[in-house]
Amino acid sequence: xxxxxxxxxxxxxxxxxxxxxxxxxxxxxxxxxxxxxxxxxxxxxxxxxxxxxxxxxxxxxxxxxxxxxxxxxxxxxxxxxxxxxxxxxxxxxxxxxxxxxxxxxxxxxxxxxxxxxxxxxxxxxxxxxxxxxxxxxxxxxxxxxxxxxxxxxxxxxxxxxxxxxxxxxxxxxxxxxxxxxxxxxxxxxxxxxxxxxxxxxxxxxxxxxxxxxxxxxxxxxxxxxxxxxxxxxxxxxxxxxxxxxxxxxxxxxxxxxxxxxxxxxxxxxxxxxxxxxxxxxxxxxxxxxxxxxxxxxxxxxxxxxxxxxxxxxxxxxxxxxxxxxxxxxxxxxxxxxxxxxxxxxxxxxxxxxxxxxxxxxxxxxxxxxxxxxxxxxxxxxxxxxxxxxxxxxxxxxxxxxxxxxxxxxxxxxxxxxxxxxxxxxxxxxxxxxxxxxxxxxxxxxxxxxxxxxxxxxxxxxxxxxxxxxxxxxxxxxxxxxxxxxxxxxxxxxxxxxxxxxxxxxxxxxxxxxxxxxxxxxxxxxxxxxxxxxxxxxxxxxxxx
Amino acid sequence: xxxxxxxxxxxxxxxxxxxxxxxxxxxxxxxxxxxxxxxxxxxxxxxxxxxxxxxxxxxxxxxxxxxxxxxxxxxxxxxxxxxxxxxxxxxxxxxxxxxxxxxxxxxxxxxxxxxxxxxxxxxxxxxxxxxxxxxxxxxxxxxxxxxxxxxxxxxxxxxxxxxxxxxxxxxxxxxxxxxxxxxxxxxxxxxxxxxxxxxxxxxxxxxxxxxxxxxxxxxxxxxxxxxxxxxxxxxxxxxxxxxxxxxxxxxxxxxxxxxxxxxxxxxxxxxxxxxxxxxxxxxxxxxxxxxxxxxxxxxxxxxxxxxxxxxxxxxxxxxxxxxxxxxxxxxxxxxxxxxxxxxxxxxxxxxxxxxxxxxxxxxxxxxx
Numbered sequence: 005x006x007x008x009x010x011x012x013x014x015x016x017x018x019x020x021x022x023x024x025x026x027x028x029x030x031x032x033x034x035x036x037x038x039x040x041x042x043x044x045x046x047x048x049x050x051x052x053x054x055x056x057x058x059x060x061x062x063x064x065x066x067x068x069x070x071x072x073x074x075x076x077x078x079x080x081x082x083x084x085x086x087x088x089x090x091x092x093x094x095x096x097x098x099x100x101x102x103x104x105x106x107x108x109x110x111x112x113x114x115x116x117x118x119x120x121x122x123x124x125x126x127x128x129x130x131x132x133x134x135x136x137x138x139x140x141x142x143x144x145x146x147x148x149x150x151x152x153x154x155x156x157x158x159x160x161x162x163x164x165x166x167x168x169x170x171x172x173x174x175x176x177x178x179x180x181x182x183x184x185x186x187x188x189x190x191x192x193x194x195x196x197x198x199x200x201x202x203x204x205x206x207x208x209x210x211x212x213x214x215x216x217x218x219x220x221x222x223x224x225x226x227x228x229x230x231x232x233x234x235x236x237x238x239x240x241x242x243x244x245x246x247x248x249x250x251x252x253x254x255x256x257x258x259x260x261x262x263x264x265x266x267x268x269x270x271x272x273x274x275x276x277x278x279x280x281x282x283x284x285x286x287x288x289x290x291x292x293x294x295x296x297x298x299x300x301x302x303x304x305x306x307x308x309x310x311x312x313x314x315x316x317x318x319x320x321x322x323x324x325x326x327x328x329x330x331x332x333x334x335x336x337x338x339x340x341x342x343x344x345x346x347x348x349x350x351x352x353x354x355x356x357x358x359x360x361x362x363x364x365x366x367x368x369x370x371x372x373x374x375x376x377x378x379x380x381x382x383x384x385x386x387x388x389x390x391x392x393x394x395x396x397x398x399x400x401x402x403x404x405x406x407x408x409x410x411x412x413x414x415x416x417x418x419x420x421x422x423x424x425x426x427x428x429x430x431x432x433x434x435x436x437x438x439x440x441x442x443x444x445x446x447x448x449x450x451x452x453x454x455x456x457x458x459x460x461x462x463x464x465x466x467x468x469x470x471x472x473x474x475x476x477x478x479x480x481x482x483x484x485x486x487x488x489x490x491x492x493x494x495x496x497x498x499x500x501x502x503x504x505x506x507x508x509x510x511x512x513x514x515x516x517x518x519x520x521x522x523x524x525x526x527x528x529x530x531x532x533x534x535x536x537x538x539x540x541x542x543x544x545x546x547x548x
Numbered sequence: 549x550x551x552x553x554x555x556x557x558x559x560x561x562x563x564x565x566x567x568x569x570x571x572x573x574x575x576x577x578x579x580x581x582x583x584x585x586x587x588x589x590x591x592x593x594x595x596x597x598x599x600x601x602x603x604x605x606x607x608x609x610x611x612x613x614x615x616x617x618x619x620x621x622x623x624x625x626x627x628x629x630x631x632x633x634x635x636x637x638x639x640x641x642x643x644x645x646x647x648x649x650x651x652x653x654x655x656x657x658x659x660x661x662x663x664x665x666x667x668x669x670x671x672x673x674x675x676x677x678x679x680x681x682x683x684x685x686x687x688x689x690x691x692x693x694x695x696x697x698x699x700x701x702x703x704x705x706x707x708x709x710x711x712x713x714x715x716x717x718x719x720x721x722x723x724x725x726x727x728x729x730x731x732x733x734x735x736x737x738x739x740x741x742x743x744x745x746x747x748x749x750x751x752x753x754x755x756x757x758x759x760x761x762x763x764x765x766x767x768x769x770x771x772x773x774x775x776x777x778x779x780x781x782x783x784x785x786x787x788x789x790x791x792x793x794x795x796x797x798x799x800x801x802x803x804x805x806x807x808x809x810x811x812x813x814x815x816x817x818x819x820x821x822x823x824x825x826x827x828x829x830x831x832x833x834x835x836x837x838x839x840x841x842x843x844x845x846x847x848x849x850x851x852x853x854x855x856x857x858x859x860x861x862x863x864x865x866x867x868x869x870x871x872x873x874x875x876x877x878x879x880x881x882x883x884x885x886x887x888x889x890x891x892x893x894x895x896x897x898x899x900x901x902x903x904x905x906x907x908x909x910x911x912x913x914x915x916x
Contacts, residue, residue: 353662358815466819467658467671470826471678477700478678481692482685495692497559 039137045076045154051137052080062144069099075117076154080140085147087166094127095149095162118156126151130163142220169194175277175299177444180316187277192222192296195279199226199292202283207231215244215258219251222296223258226282231289231522239486240291240304255295255302264484269452271445272485274311275300281315289522305486305521309493309505312336314442317508326507333506335440340450340476342434343380344461344469346427350376352465371421377462379423383431384455386413391435492520556755558765560691564752564835565769567694567701568745570776571832572653573881575798575825577742577777578784582793585735587721588728589781589790595732596739597774601767603894604746608762610901611753613909618754620846626904635896636847642884642892643840644860647833648867649880651675654829656874661801661822672868673861675830680857682834683841687755690838694831701827702776708817708824709783712807716786737886740894742777745832746770747893751839837864 042048049064056062061083069075079095102125122133134140140150140159147165172194175187188195196210211225223244227237243262252258255275263272276282277299282292285303293302303310312332317325350369354362372379390409394402414428434454441447453476460472483490493501501518503509512532516525535541556564581589614622619639624632654675655668663671682693746766753762784799787806793799805818814820838853840860845853871877903909 353819356814356816356819464666464671464674465663466823467662467826470823471674474827474830475678475681477696478682478685478689478693481682481696482689489688489692491692491696495695496557496688497695499559 037138041135041137041140041152041157041159043155043157045078045152048137048152049078052141055137055141056144065096067096067100078152079149080144080152081149081164082144082147085167086149086164090128090162090164090166091149094164095151098125098127118153118158121151121153122160126160126162128162128164132161132163133158134161135159145220165193172198178276178278178281178314178442180278180314180319182319183316184278184280186279188279188294188299188301190297190299192224192294195294195299195301196224196226198279199282199286199294202279203228203286208286211241213244215247215249216252217248217250219253221252223252224294226286226292226294228286228289231287231517231524232291233289233521233523236289236305236486236521237291240293244293252295253297255293255298255300258293258295259302264486268479268483269449270308270480270483270490271311271443271449272306272483272490274303274306274443275445276303277301278315284315284318285310287527288518289524305488306490307485307488307492308446308480308490311443311446312441313504318511322508322510329508330506332440332442335437336447336450339434339438339441339447340454341457341469341473342430342437343384343454344457344472346430347376347380347458347461348466348469351462356466365424365426368424368426372424373421375462376427377458379427380430380458380462381455383417383423383427384434384458387431387435388451488520493518554687554755555757556687556691556752558756558758558761560695561749561752561756561762562765562769562772563694563698564691565746565749565766566772567697567828567831568748568835569743569770569773569832570701570828571745572650572657572829573742574777574780574828575657575800576878577738578781578793578799578803579796580738580741581735581781582785582790582799584738585731586727586790587723587785588725588731588735589785590721590778591724591728592732592735592739593774593777593781596736596743597770597777599739600743600746600770600774604749604766604770605763606901607747607749607897608753608759608766610897610904611750611762612759613901613904614754615759616754618752618842618846619750620843621754623900625909626900626907633847636843639892640840640843640847642888643836643843644863645867645884646889647676647679647836647840647864648870649877649884650829650833650836651864652868652871652877652880654826655868656877657798657822657825662819669869673865675826675833676861676864676868679830679833679837680861683837683857684854686854687752687838687842690834691752691755693834697827697831701824701831704824705821706779708804708807708821709779711809712783712787712803715806715808716783717789718786720786720789721782737890740890741881741886743770743773744889744893745835747889747897748835748839750893750897751842 039051042051053064062080063083064078064080066076066078069077077099079091081091099121122131132143134143135158137159140161143161144150147167149162149164151160151162153160169191170189172186172189174185186198188198200208205228207229209227209229211227213223213225214220215223225237225240225244240262244258247258247261249257249261259271259273259275260266265272279301282301282303286292291304293304295302312329314328314332317329320328349357350365354366357365369376374382386409390405390413393409394405397405410432414432417423418425418428438447438451441450457469457472457476460468462468464471481489481491481495489496492498494505498518498520500516501520503514504518512528512530515528515530517527519525578589581592585592611618611622614625620632620636623635626632627635651672652668655672658671659666659668682689746769749762749766753759753766756762780800784793784803787803788796788799796802801818801821804821805816807817837857837860841853841856844856844860845851871880
């Protein structure tokens, strides 16, 4: 065993070295790739047209300005990704029309002309300059416009990003009854704005980088400087920097590439569509990753407990929120073990149930040709089938599938004597219970484990079920998300954080941030006493 | 960020103490006590608990002299390397036998009450393998497991047991104090058996950041266990009386079976009790199992302990199937724990402490 260990370490070392070499390699490559901008416009155009060959959506607009039309310009942008309004009124109109009023004695070349155009003529809020053609091309691909001027070896990059995007809508996966209704969209800029609107604090930092050799996807890492722990941030950035992939199409790519245990059925990073949840998690010292083209933000670190928290918990009054949370926990427990309990009680330990119930179960199972395990497997599998089919179909047909599956198949199966009515009830309850979980990913994990538990209890009865539960619990305990134990704060037990676990304490009592994730502990002051500090205040707490 | 690799918190020490102590013995405890102490059983549990506090004090004091080290490491400092290795080896044998015993008793009970057609070998092997999964996670995993299983074990168990109070006849507990001195020494070994689990503090306190906190937190653990044992004994004795309890193999199960709640969804609670009891056995087993693999890694001088978890499975299995029948299984505690275990857990640490004190090993400033 020791030998294997050593070998593993050696390979790890090699990996590291390789990785280092690779990084150096890419650095060198980057240096090589820099193409200096030439003085001649024609030369520059030749280079760019060579690189952007066969890119039909790239627009080259040549024009000349000046009184004598002797200054040649070219702007390059991609059709559909640039804002026509800025292009027309911000660049073309001032350059082509207004510049005609400039007297001809302006020097033909040199810094003065350049400065005049750069700072005086173009009307755009976002402008940059570069001498690297490759950088200019990247900017063009992002949606900016590059302006080349004959005789000047600098490129002006004008921020004209603007493409059709979905407007802010209510997220479809995490609906709440009470709370804000806005959800993230596919554009990272809009998403960052949605978060920034909720945190007007200069300490809210956004680190940006691009991942994906070809896709060059924008990634934003949000954190609040004096709340988030530096080690956590460093670890997140370190893990993201190890990613070397050609394209990132959704935040799911990032999630899978940086999570702790890819072989676990449980999600170790929450993906959310809700900006208010993101803001709440930021205030708890967590780090958020936003990925362009994805409406799902990643919350790091995640614990099992945080998967049971819905943003609504904090908007509702605490008693309601606490009860709802208990119901959710109970529901996922039901969804996990109910079919296995049925198997245990019907095929192994009938003595545990009351005699009348056993008799009624036995009567309803009369004529069912399969043992309870097979029955449970058949029905649970059918349920998964229905769910998957309903998801893929358009909403209108999806409902039909639900009715057909739920009512007709269930009814017909019972009539045909393939399954017992009690099994149908159990499957229905399991399905409802698994929908009660606020996190879709978590309920998928439980759904998978449900089958494992049915198998375990089919083989070893109650003992098998217990053993299965023990293994699931041990797995959850072993799991970590960015060095935070997954079962935290229940294990390792942190008493001060218990207030937001199985129940949600009154808001005025949640004075501290969770210590395992956040610095700068104090979140608020308890204002109850200040409210009561008034003459004639009748205190109901005294129990009059 | 919590960097708790190989560190356990004070709460976890409480949980480890409780969950290690409560093992297979709880079902038979009332019978053993009733045989030895009769109606004085409840008092004996209390005395046993108080004595345990003192012994625990010795163990923790010994550990506090060598903060950050567990028994196999610091015994080398006290008595020299070779004797320490021999001592560690003896502990390894004890732990292996103990885990085997726990697994066997569980296998027998599960076979008797839950799975009459399943060969006990399957049950024994499956629980041992399930243990290896936790043990491979290291000491922090053990600590967290104890914390999680604690409510899973206690809340249902107490909910199951308490309704029986209505049927109890408390006059069965009398007379108290009658003939206590003569029964005291007869019942002491039983208590030693029931409380022997905290000997593992010798290992676990070494993983604490502030070992001195173990005094309070382990005491709380022992207090909770004492109260729990008293509850069991009171309920069983008051329900059946001493003479009946003496004749039962597992009085607690019989008690739970006789608890009857009209209108409840579950009619026979003993099956449920057995199911929950798997948690208790499992936690005791992983607690000993980790001490076993840790001792092995110290003995062989390896950095990690987890590779030994799977290697030890055949040995533990062998130890568990050594007794030929249940009558022999029932005798195991007498040899294994009352004599062998008591020496290892009560006498050896005391000797070590005295030697350490005489040879002035370990930080004396940590004493206290």
